[in-house]
Amino acid sequence: MLTLNFIWHMHQPSYLNEDGIMHMPWVFLHSIKDYFDMPFLVSKFENIKATFNLTPTLIEQILLYEEYKTEKDKFLILLKKDTKDLTKEEKNFIIKICKSSPYKTMVEPYERYKELYQKDILNNKELLDLEVIYLLSWTGNYLKENSEVVKELLKKGKNFTSEDKNSLIEELINFIPKILPFYKKLQEEGKISISTTPYFHPILPLLIDINVAKEADKNIKLPKNPESLKEDAILHIKKAKKLYEEIFGIKPNGFWPAEGAVDEKSIFLYIDEDIKWIATDEAILFKSLKDNNRKNLYKLYNHKGIKIVFRDHNLSDLIGFVYKFWDFEKAVNDFITHLKNINNNFENSIVSVILDGENPWEYYKNNGKDFLNKLYEEISSLDFCKTKTMDEILSTEPKNLENIKPGSWIYGNFNTWIGDEEKNKAWELIFQTKRDFKHHLNELNEDTIKQIEEEFLKSECSDWFWWYGKGHFTKFNLEFDFLFRNHLIKIYKLIGLPVPSNLYIPIAKSKNIESFVMEPKSYISPVIDGKETSFFEWLDSGLIDEEKAYTTMQKQKNIISKIYWGEDEENIYLRLDGDIKKLKGSKINIFLREKNLFSLNTDKNVYEDDCIKMAINEIVEIAIKKKCINQQLVYFRIEIQKDNNILQVLPGITELKINLNEDFKRCWFV
Template identity: 50%
Template sequence: MVDLSFFWHMHQPDYRNGEGVMRMPWVFLHAIKDYYDMPWILSRFPRLKASFNVTPPLIEQLLLYEKEGVESDHFLSLWAKSPQSLSSDEYEWVLKICRSSQFETMVKPLPRYAELYEKKRLNADEYVEFEVLFMLAWCGNYLRKDNEHIATLLKKGRGYDARDKALLIETLLSFIPKILPFYGELLKKGQVSLATTPLNHPILPLLLDMNNAKIANPKTAIPSDPLSLEGDAKAQVERAVVLYKELFGLSPTGFWPAEGAVDEKSVAIYKSHGIRWIATDEAILFRSLGCDTREALYRRYGYDNLFIAFRDHFLSDLIGFTYRFWDAEKAAEDFVSHLHTIGERYGDAAISVILDGENAWEFYRNNGYDFFDALYTKLDDTQWCRTVTMDETAEKGFETLPKIHPGSWIYSTFDTWVGHPQKNTAWERIYQTKRDYLRHEGRLDERQKAAITDHFLAAECSDWFWWYGDDHFTDYADEFDRLFRNHLIEIYRLMDVAPPANLFQPIAGERDLHALMSEPKFPIHPTIDGRISSFFEWLGSGMMDEGRLFSTMDKVRGPIETIYWGENGGAVYLRLDGDMEKLKRSGVLHIYIDELDTPIDLAAADAPLHGDISFAVGDIVEIALSKRIFRGMNKIHLRIEVELDGQVVQTLPGVSELGIDLQDDFSENWFV
């Protein structure tokens, strides 16, 4: 007997900005097309079973639509207005989304939609028609078959007006609250098992230890100075469990680790929360066993008494990518024939077919309905194959793996989320923000800390890293980039600290820093008097031009434009150039050094100091820090905050921290 486990992953990232408004509409669009349709099609075959993974960001955003309607979604709030009331940017944004539908499978079946799609310019009436047709194209088969209003609008075909648009959005918003309870109903009947994912869909093994990326692939370049974010990793799991229990009234039994990303430490975290099963890709099994055999794939395995379902890559990809081009009946026959071959060859095989439960169907004719109807009909008639839930298959006995090789569902590595310079830059932004937060944590109240934690967890979503780099393409890369950076910017605002300048700079296609900075070349011996006493005293220092680097950013910069740094055998030196009058009136410099427990605070009005610290404010700021302060250290990582009138207005450098090698003898710059 073949046991077949379908596992459909339902996920969208958190599109909410700092004001709690969703900046992109994909949760809503997939809600009316896929999130109800997939379990509904299954429910038409009561003997068949499957499992669904419903992620926390998806749950929270569906609930937000229920609570706040169109005002919760930037696109919907604009879509609901008359075209004449939109600004030119808003008008183009709505048009861009309405042109995003797959042409062959979603636009072409609605003749008027295809007609308007080809027009370069639309008048006001045509624009409204285009909006209505776009939304109708996204309506799933359940709505088309069972909702009277949707059926009537589709039958009309053309000539839609503002009244049609108002009726359409009212109908769709009233449908949203039916989706999540439907999963609960099928769970109670035993036709499905449900799982969830760590709160914001993070790559948990990378949060726990970035070196997992190099274990999975030794050639992967990891970010500079990574931090363990183990506390965040545990919070991601704990909060997901709480949200699931609030929604469905019981604790989850299974988890889909985001992107199938696993390692032994993350498995232990899941187990500590009572999770009985997780799932990942077949390549993780093969690397854990140290062999690549199909027979092994169809046996049951676990680790540390936790069942692990391993995804049949070939069968899953047939549905996800291949059958979209086939006749539905032929595709169903082909899939069942593969199952039969596995059963004949391996006997009592356990097969896990795991894939995205939403995105593939817009490439299928009729949103995949014909394919699933044919496939489920054939499976319902077989005597040698039964469909089972993940809960059921986890209850059976399984062999214990000797280890779990860290990796994900893509090539059993983490390279989709780390390694490319843009991906690594995003991680480094998180690490820097976390370091700055830890410096200020003690003065924050519980409300601030809670809100900051929310933003950290949201910034750790795998989707941001997916779109950075050149391995995936989207027309919405700028929007994804902005959402990611906005979470980190909000953290600084909650701390009442000026966000670093680099957070206002897009990561995708960011400028080459090397053109605007230089490393120290020689030992320096400046006089700490707040003046440029000699042309030579800062010659050979390192320099970063903050003003040029961030001159195009839409932000108010602080008073410092340029940073210089250097050292000799006895001291580390810093020089800051910029608007000294602001600094002299009320300025305080906070110098944070990772390797020291307490910051060095320098008030401009109190300069100069003597001893281990010399400080002067005049035409420039000059600082000398005796190396006695850093006794026993080989390298320091330094960060400066500029405070004016009691408020932190600038963090320096605007890119990461300043790493200074205290043992540098600059011999690479010697000439003979």
């Protein structure tokens, strides 16, 4: 019998600034869309169980909405204003938030939202409509089906009034207090298990000893003048346990270490706090065993008194990053096929599927409801598979694991959170602040020390380092930077010291999508031979630099690092650069949105038919005849597939949109 272990990780960083206001609205938005809907979907199926990991930072902010309603959320405070009373800066903030949603799945289904999304300047009436339709787009399926207020406003569609907006906000904010009691009820019924994470979601091994990053990657560049933050690491675990007991009435059995980050020293901190289980990524297991045989993955392990499961990276990332592009029935069938293959090859497997329980769904049609309902329905009917909670899995006889190598769920190292200029600068500011705090510790009273400890814990959240430097793109990187530095600024104010000037200087460089996407400048007609035949043949093409904009779905560094594209009167041209040798034995699948147009075998150096020609040598070059597309605006997506696994999705952060009516007049000059 195969045991399927879903762990849905629910996490948001603390958006609280020193003014006590949450400066970003994502806890509220996911509360009305995901935090109730996800356990509700599980509760509908008799044979489905799951584990939900609720982070303390998330729980505390949900409690703020319960107690203060809209008073602690900057976005909601502004939304409650009449649009004519907003300053220009306030309007720009609201519009930026309202235009940050994925277009295809959250904007396009609403006619009024589509219309307003395209406009650069909005009058007060249009802004009011945008505010309301944005909230409606984020409203989850449970509320859409059960709230009369939501149903009436969806039916109305546009020309909303201030009364409409205020009644919607009240309806949504009054829904939030249902969330945490619902989790508690399901746990008491044995339907779910609830685990948690160290308090402010830190990379615990880095707090204990920053040098562990070099053990995971010997080439990494470490921050200067480090300080051990081990006492903070212990506090993160103790405070998380305390909050969990207050909310759920029992002690937590399990922790999902933030980002699956583990090492020997951090694991002993969990053991010291009587934690029964943790989970991390398969890369850690294979490094620890020095054996990549997948039969080792599907087991429960015991390491020096604590139980550990290891995440199936491929299955988890298929849900997190790939299936959102597929028809939901095809996606479910693919997932079930993977389960059957595992069951046929490995006896009594424990398959751990661990991923975000909130962030993928806005990229799925219907917020993932169709996919999840079908997935749970199909799993319920399998005679070889049973879902269990982690608390139930603990009764399984474990296999002994002698040692644990350090790393996280991304590449099995810590490079996502340390090692480049911006990330290291953030660490160095924490170390600087910690040293200054220690120098003045004896001058401070107990209450002030506790406040300062809290600010340190907040500054150590993994999310700040995630967005700094290379690796990830967000329109809100400057806002995240502001929140991070303000925690350290507040510490100096609490100590009574002048704030160092470097804390007022932004760490994050302003990023936008133009930094890694360049549009075509003119027609091109390259020779399709797999080589850069001349310097000029791709000179006027468009370019997406995947190295600057890579996602985290891959188990290893991207195979394809750059995508070029362009067109002439007859053809659309694509070029892929990267580690082309690694393409051997794979397929290049080219999709027009969800329709699979071509599946190209890379074992052939040249392929040609009536619609497409591909050549592979030093680069991959592809020509697609426009007559075979028969559309004026096309959205391409490319998947690199090998042995039924998706190795890379291209582009990784935007869509490859090609306008076949483009005349390139915008590029002319005289």
